Every structure is written in C-alpha cells, then in structure tokens.
Amino acid sequence: MTLWRIRATVDDRPGYLSVLTASLALRGVNILSVQVHTTEGGAVDDFLVDAPDTLDEAELIAAVERGRGRHCWVARSEARGLADQPTRVLGLAARLVHDPDATGEVLRALLGADEVTWRPVPAATRSGIDGMTMLLTDPNGGSYLLRRVAPSFTPAEYARAQALLEVGAAATRRCAEQVTVVLPDGAELTVRPAGADDLAGVLELHQVCSARTRQRRYLGGASLPSPARLRRLLEPARGLTLIAATTGSDGAAESVVAMANLLAEGDEAELALLVRDDWQRRGLGSTLLRRLTRQAESAGYAAMVLHVQAENTPMLRTLRRLSRPTRVQQDAGLLTLTVPLTTGRPVDRSVAGADLPTAVESTG
Template identity: 35%
Template sequence: MGRQQPAGTVEVMETYRVRPTLVHSAEETASASAWRVRIRVDDRPGTLARIAIRLADLECNILGLSVLPVPGGVLDEIVLRPATGLPKQLLIDAIRDEGCECSAVVDADLAELVDPATATLTAAKRAVEEPGGLAEVLRGVLAADVVTKVPSIEANPARTEGGHRAVFPVGDGTAFVARRRWSPFVELELSRAVALTGLMTAVRDNVTGPIVLDRPDGAAIVLRTGVPGDAEAVSALHQRCSMTTLFHRYHTGMRAVPRRWLHRLLMPPRGISLLAVCGREVIGLGQLIPSADGDAAEVSLLVEDSWQRQGIGTALLTRLAVLAVTKGERELAAVCLPGDDSLYRTATRVGLRPERAPGDPGTLRFRLPDSRV
C-alpha cells in the first residue's frame, strides 16, 4: 500500500542494504561521491540514450549500469557521480520528464562498484566458506529486508505476496524465505539466488557423499550416511560388539540393540548417522545430532572390537566434524563415562582440542577449529 508523502518529498529506498532510506527532501543536494539510481523504463530503442543525455545535461558521470528485466519493461540500475550541489529531486524530475519512473536514489559506496557476476561469485565464495551464513549471503544477493530458514512444510512457496516474498528450497527438509517490502523481486535476482542455493546443495552433497579410506593394508573402508536398508547390518554390528564396548557407547547394560532403535540410529531426527562399511559389514557407527536449543551438537561413536585402534573412530569423528561445519555448527559435545578417555584421545588425534565441561567431567566439548568446508 502506498503512503502519502508530504509535498516536495520523495520516498527513496536502499537497494543493496537491509533497511532502505525512506525520505530525501527536495533541497537535499549531492554530498556523497556516488549515487545508486533505480529507473523503471519501457524497453524501447532510445529510452536509455535519452536518460543518459539528461544525466549528462545535469553533469552526472555514469560509472556503472545493470539491467534487470521486469514485466512490461526493464529496471535500470545506474551508479553515477553527481555534480556538486545537484539536488536529488532535480534528478528525479529529469528522469520523470523522460516518461520513466525513478524508484530509488541512494548514496553508493564506490568500493561496492563491481559487476553483478563478480558480486554473485563473491557471495558464492562467502557461502562456501561459511555455510551457516547462507541466509545472510542470500539477503545481500537479493537486497532483501530479511531471509529466514524454515522447515519446508512451512515455506508455502505459492504465497508470493505480489512478488515481495520468495522461497528457495535447499534440499535438506528446509527452505529459505526472503522478503523485500520496498520492491518486488525480479526474475534475474531470483535466478541468481536459485543458482547460489543450488551451488550450496551441490557442495553439501559432495561433502556428505561417501568417501573411501586410504588404508595401508588395502582394505576398502567406505564412510557413508546410513539408510533404512542398513538396519540388519547395524543390528549385526551390535551383536558382534562386546558388552564393554556397548556400555561405553550407551552407558547401560545391553547385548543387542532393540529393533525399535534401529531406524532412529540410522535416520535420527535432525541428525546424521555415518557408517564405516567394509564389504557388506558395518564395522563402525557415528552420529551427529544438532541441539534443539542451538547449543553444541552431540557426537557419538561405536566401533566393532576387532576394528578398534585401527583409525576407524578417528576417521568417523573427522568426517562428523566436517559434516557439522556444513550444517553451521561451531561446537561439538560428547558424553563419556568417568575414566573413559578413548574419545578424548580420538578427538585429540583429529585436532579438535577437547575440553571437559565445567562442573560436568562426563561431557567433552570440542570447538570446531575452522568454519571452512
């Protein structure tokens, strides 16, 4: 809904920052080194040339131009250096006289004067380096007011709010919802965001895909995520483990895992189960369970007795740490029995520098050393 503006004012909105600047008075003159101007024009020959001539008449120097196709025309975004003392309202009036609509005039930072391809690639680099910051990166790419991550079932992509709302599924049961009040999203902007989320999905799938351990004895050990079809193999793993090994993992006396646990072990809610597989046998099982309250994600390990002290636990924990980073986790935690330092030693070999939780010697916490994938 439009708002009534006082006479002699114009609503001006920021296009690359989160909060738009709302109003510039008619007397406001050029003080910044550059302005960013968004102009909606009819896609007809000569229109842009006439605008360029008008800008030249006002002694404005065009530094950059981006063209965004929109229904019924195009949206030109021009970065220019204004003449000293030029009122913004005079620029707006000149553009209007050419039959075009000036939807934004804001101060621009020349350090941000890069072509859209470079800006998008830079955003992609940031997203790969900091997967947990993808929402913030998307907000910058879209010049959105806000971007939030929600479960896919709550995203409601059909609700576009006249183009001011967009949904981007990310393939892990979640989606990003972007909103921008000051201007509807245009197709080119949405395409960039879709490409960025697609890239991150490919990066995540590549990281979470199976890997083969390079072992000196030539044994083919594969680390991969668990699936429901692994239930029998995981049950057999528990049957081959000693009571001591199972007690260190589950902290209770048990000889075999109950059948009702198998699906949760393989497909934990919100989490990941990582299997170490040799041939048809599962010889190790690791889990990563993000905390519901945003605290450290919990990790746990189980390695068959005959495969212990052969690097399987180290490989599982190393991989779980990488997967934790892709999910934006910054810290891991594990529960250990008093006197059991096996996980402490494993974490040390991985380079996680474990620490005992203050007041809780049975809990280890590991600060992830780097947020890079």
C-alpha cells in the first residue's frame, strides 16, 4: 500500500462527498483522513489515503473524476502525513512561540509552500489568495508572499496561516517587552508581562510567601487565592500584570519572585505588589512600581490607586520613593493612596508624597 494526498472539488450539496468516497473505495483506496475546505467554487476535499501499490496517479485521478470530483490534484505522501492535523498545527504554533524567527519555515511546513518570501513593506494589494499565491499581512510589519506549484490555496489555509502569524507576533511582542533588571545588590531578574502559562509559578510564589506578606497584599486575609482568581490577575480585562523571575541560568528553571498588578477601572488603575519575603528590601518593589507607573501614564489613566494597611511601612516607604504628589485617605487601619498621573487634575499639595506616613523599613 502507498500513501497519497488527493485534493478535489465537488459540488457543495448533500451526497456528493459520499459519491467520491465510494468511487475510491471501489478501487481499494482506504481514506485515512479528510479535510473539507469551503470555497465559492464548491467544497474542496483534501484526503490522505492508503492505496494499493498497483494504482498510479492517473488511475487515482480517474477514480476521482468518476466520483464527480474536478480540479483533481494527486501527490505521493510521507508517513508524517499521518499526524493529526490539529495536533500538527498546534506543534507548529508551539515552535513559533519558542522561536519567532522560524516563521518562514513554519509557514512552509504548514502549507507545503515551495517559496516563502518576507517583504519589509505592507502588502501593496489586499491580503488573500489567488490560485497558487498567498499574500499574508505580518502583524509585526511587512508581509509574506507564498507560492506553490499545486494545489491552489484555500480560504481555510489562508485563515490558518494568518492565525499562526498572530501567534508569532504575540510571542515577539512579549520578548520585546521582557527586560533584565539589576538590583542594587547586583542580583539580576527578568521582568515581563504575565500570561496564563505563568499560573504555576505564581501559585508557587504565593505558597512560599509568609502569611504576613500575603495578608498585606490582599488585606482581607492570609489564605491562598484560588487559581481562578490568580488567572484573572495574570490576564486582567483592562490593565497589566508584571512578574519578576530569576533568570534560570545554568539550566535551572526560572522562579517567580514577585508579581505586580495594575488593574484598571474607569479612568483609574489600582496597583498592588507581592514580593517574596527573601527578595524584600532589595529594591525590587521600587523597580516594579516605577515600571507600572510609566505603563499607567502611557495608557492614559488619570490616577493610580493603592490600598495599604497603615502599619505596612515597607510599602509606604516604597511609594515615597516615587517622589510624586499623593493624596491620602484613612479609614481605621487602611490607607487609600491616590497618585494623580495627569497634570490637568488638581492635587492637594498638603498631602503630597512627602507627607505620607513615615516608613521605617523597605521592601523596595
């Protein structure tokens, strides 16, 4: 038996696919997988088949045509074609996430393209397909031109390729936003936007933090937040979450040592920090606070709000280092600190940053 790929167009009407498959079955052809691509010209059926060694390309084409198929394309296939298509696409996406520079190779593997060319200018014409040519918009800028001898590209293939480019662009943006910071004591950490795949590391961070540290972060208690709540914090609907992690040098896995949340509501954004106990008083809190403040300003928020226990002198000391006007409201043992981020709003200078409750120690 020999593996073949067969692609043919049939009328997109009930029963037409069964006529084609029956014609192949009469010649001992075993269909291993089939994908259906809907087009304006009909349903394009893409088969992976196992055919008797006695059948050649011409006989397979004849069998397709007897089954009311048209625009037939037939080519030998390899054993790797047996891989489940969704699994194969997910594997290519994973490769792209880890190596965004492999975009061209990934597109070639996905579509069996004979030529993949990246151009530094946007597509001069509308992206899409034209027979054996495909033009894709690169979300990072520029465009990709793909060609293959046969068969013609389909809209489904175009959609898959463009979706893969979006995955690669997201990975590239995340790498670009990642920075290495050096703390005053010389320790190096990676600071980057958080994602859903950081859940395990953030769960571990909460587990190793002391009850006092967790209680200062969440105010209401020292219990561990649920995974569902942490997922929402990692990918807020509006705002940003940063994590700081050890660089994982010498083959060691990275370890998340701090999480900083900027959660937006209306024109204000609430900020909160959680720093692992052994990384407190080393400048990390101040580093994260400054980065989130710049992010809040660039996003156009009017003010940044922090809810801090009055006895949390380390956090108050960290906020003082911003040297920004700060409004303070106190309700029993809880302070609400508001840092205006736009110049158009009035600020009560009598409660500016210099008048924050004095801190005697520092996390940042």
